Amino acid sequence: xxxxxxxxxxxxxxxxxxxxxxxxxxxxxxxxxxxxxxxxxxxxxxxxxxxxxxxxxxxxxxxxxxxxxxxxxxxxxxxxxxxxxxxxxxxxxxxxxxxxxxxxxxxxxxxxxxxxxxxxxxxxxxxxxxxxxxxxxxxxxxxxxxxxxxxxxxxxxxxxxxxxxxxxxxxxxxxxxxxxxxxxxxxxxxxxxxxxxxxxxxxxxxxxxxxxxxxxxxxxxxxxxxxxxxxxxxxxxxxxxxxxxxxxxxxxxxxxxxxxxxxxxxxxxxxxxxxxxxxxxxxxxxxxxxxxxxxxxxxxxxxxxxxxxxxxxxxxxxxxxxxxxxxxxxxxxxxxxxxxxxxxxxxxxxxxxxxxxxxxxxxxxxxxxxxxxxxxxxxxxxxxxxxxxxxxxxxxxxxxxxxxxxxxxxxxxxxxxxxxxxxxx
Ligand SMILES: *Cc1c(COP(=O)(O)O)cnc(C)c1O
Numbered sequence: 001x002x003x004x005x006x007x008x009x010x011x012x013x014x015x016x017x018x019x020x021x022x023x024x025x026x027x028x029x030x031x032x033x034x035x036x037x038x039x040x041x042x043x044x045x046x047x048x049x050x051x052x053x054x055x056x057x058x059x060x061x062x063x064x065x066x067x068x069x070x071x072x073x074x075x076x077x078x079x080x081x082x083x084x085x086x087x088x089x090x091x092x093x094x095x096x097x098x099x100x101x102x103x104x105x106x107x108x109x110x111x112x113x114x115x116x117x118x119x120x121x122x123x124x125x126x127x128x129x130x131x132x133x134x135x136x137x138x139x140x141x142x143x144x145x146x147x148x149x150x151x152x153x154x155x156x157x158x159x160x161x162x163x164x165x166x167x168x169x170x171x172x173x174x175x176x177x178x179x180x181x182x183x184x185x186x187x188x189x190x191x192x193x194x195x196x197x198x199x200x201x202x203x204x205x206x207x208x209x210x211x212x213x214x215x216x217x218x219x220x221x222x223x224x225x226x227x228x229x230x231x232x233x234x235x236x237x238x239x240x241x242x243x244x245x246x247x248x249x250x251x252x253x254x255x256x257x258x259x260x261x262x263x264x265x266x267x268x269x270x271x272x273x274x275x276x277x278x279x280x281x282x283x284x285x286x287x288x289x290x291x292x293x294x295x296x297x298x299x300x301x302x303x304x305x306x307x308x309x310x311x312x313x314x315x316x317x318x319x320x321x322x323x324x325x326x327x328x329x330x331x332x333x334x335x336x337x338x339x340x341x342x343x344x345x346x347x348x349x350x351x352x353x354x355x356x357x358x359x360x361x362x363x364x365x366x367x368x369x370x371x372x373x374x375x376x377x378x379x380x381x382x383x384x385x386x387x388x389x390x391x392x393x394x395x396x397x398x399x400x401x402x403x404x405x406x407x408x409x410x411x412x413x414x415x416x417x418x419x420x421x422x423x424x425x
Contacts, residue, residue: 038390039408115269130158186214242255275301276297334403368401
């Protein structure tokens with residue numbers, strides 16, 4: 001076990017040894033602040049890769065040059081633009097290429113996937129989700145249940161035990177068993193946005209399948225953060241947004257995963273659109289929807305090329321860095337930040353005590369620490385913000401800090417600690 005030190009020299013030593021250290025130069029850091037910014041909100045909106053504007057401009061130029069002919073004549077023809085993103089997307093989430101596509105936005109995709117994968121029938125009508133799911137997911141799930149004219153009790157939530165912050169895996173698995181043949185769908189955030197808890201998606205998928213349920217995940221906080229193996233785990237479907245760890249611009253495009261066992265099932269309900277239709281006959285404009293095989297069949301509309309270009313620029317960075325390397329640095333960087341926070345807490349117990357509610361076990365978390373500050377809360381957060389830290393405040397008293405392995409450094413973590421400790425006075 002490496003022993004960390006809360007010093008600038010140690011942090012710099014770690015940076016020098018970091019095989020991903022040069023990737024920081026691929027990103028634009030905000031400079032609106034009077035202080036140097038220490039950016040820790042890659043879990044909310046990732047930073048802009050420097051080559052983003054080049055990728056957008058290429059499309060703008062091709063649009064100017066070719067007009068509608070750009071669908072076929074552009075450097076990357078718009079007709080099949082989404083195909084440019086497929087390989088790298090599959091790498092990021094651990095899927096076969098036919099299992100993923102980039103399309104629409106996250107909540108839209110969750111709905112489209114639930115139209116196919118939540119089809120309550122007979123006794124099997126319930127959805128299991130985590131308590132205090134991200135609001136958009138809650139609304140999506142509630143409205144799906146309402147859409148099927150079922151009472152709201154059919155949305156079953158599993159939460160932490162009283163006085164605890166995290167959901168015990170055992171409780172979750174037991175709940176799945178208990179619901180048994182009433183359970184139609186499990187829909188859970190792979191990483192909880194509030195606590196940073198990472199769920200064992202492999203186990204949950206197996207447990208769901210054992211009782212005959214479909215298992216889907218919202219990977220908003222997991223894609224580009226966790227080393228996912230969606231195909232091997234046998235997950236039925238998943239969706240994620242491109243703008244958090246995947247650095248693909250505010251409101252940027254989303255990705256979906258549909259396991260290949262569902263790739264060719266005409267009997268699945270689906271809301272259809274022309275971009276999900278068979279490529280060969282799409283422009284014959286004939287009636288009768290023939291879905292494309294695989295995830296592509298869930299596309300409705302032709303791709304928003306500018307947003308896709310942004311995502312392509314970012315996915316290339318992920319490809320170059322490699323998810324394996326990103327995962328290694330994530331664990332080390334997060335552990336270092338954890339060490340710094342606890343070190344400060346231990347030495348300043350008279351002023352304030354920090355409790356990190358994110359799991360200590362690195363296999364149960366990603367690049368986020370959710371910190372409860374007993375004694376001081378919002379006041380402390382405002383102070384660190386004033387001194388250049390961009391972190392994230394969630395009511396009632398959690399500070400979320402996410403060191404993104406592609407662009408955060410060990411030095412950033414050390415500086416975070418300095419600013420935090422000074423703010424205690
Ligand atoms: C960020 C996030 C969303 C956001 O949904 P959009 O449709 O992209 O606005 C939804 N669910 C979860 C779990 C999130 O973390």
